[in-house]
Amino acid sequence: xxxxxxxxxxxxxxxxxxxxxxxxxxxxxxxxxxxxxxxxxxxxxxxxxxxxxxxxxxxxxxxxxxxxxxxxxxxxxxxxxxxxxxxxxxxxxxxxxxxxxxxxxxxxxxxxxx
Numbered sequence: 428x429x430x431x432x433x434x435x436x437x438x439x440x441x442x443x444x445x446x447x448x449x450x451x452x453x454x455x456x457x458x459x460x461x462x463x464x465x466x467x468x469x470x471x472x473x474x475x476x477x478x479x480x481x482x483x484x485x486x487x488x489x490x491x492x493x494x495x496x497x498x499x500x501x502x503x504x505x506x507x508x509x510x511x512x513x514x515x516x517x518x519x520x521x522x523x524x525x526x527x528x529x530x531x532x533x534x535x536x537x538x539x540x541x
Contacts, residue, residue, distance in 0.1 A: 464526055471519035478512050481505065 490496035518535075525531050 460526070464523065467519055467523045467526060471516055471523060474512055474516040474519060478509065478516065481509060481512075 484491065486496040521535050522531070525533065525535070
């Protein structure tokens, strides 16, 4: 990953002050990366969770067996909301992928929004 190298550290130099400073910086960058990745993944999971809940069957088991009640799945008016959530989920997953690849600055691959 670009910018993560420990400069000038070789073999026995690992105990030097410069090496410890470089290792500390690399660890700080890793903690920062992990924090951002956790936030992005958590946001994506919340979007997925809302999609999953909207797709659940609200009928009782008796209604399911009888074939009565409203059918499961999104209703016509909520289709736009579902599509918007799916779009947001795609953006979150794409950003998480680019973050892990170290290519956040490059923008989305498929011409999506950021």
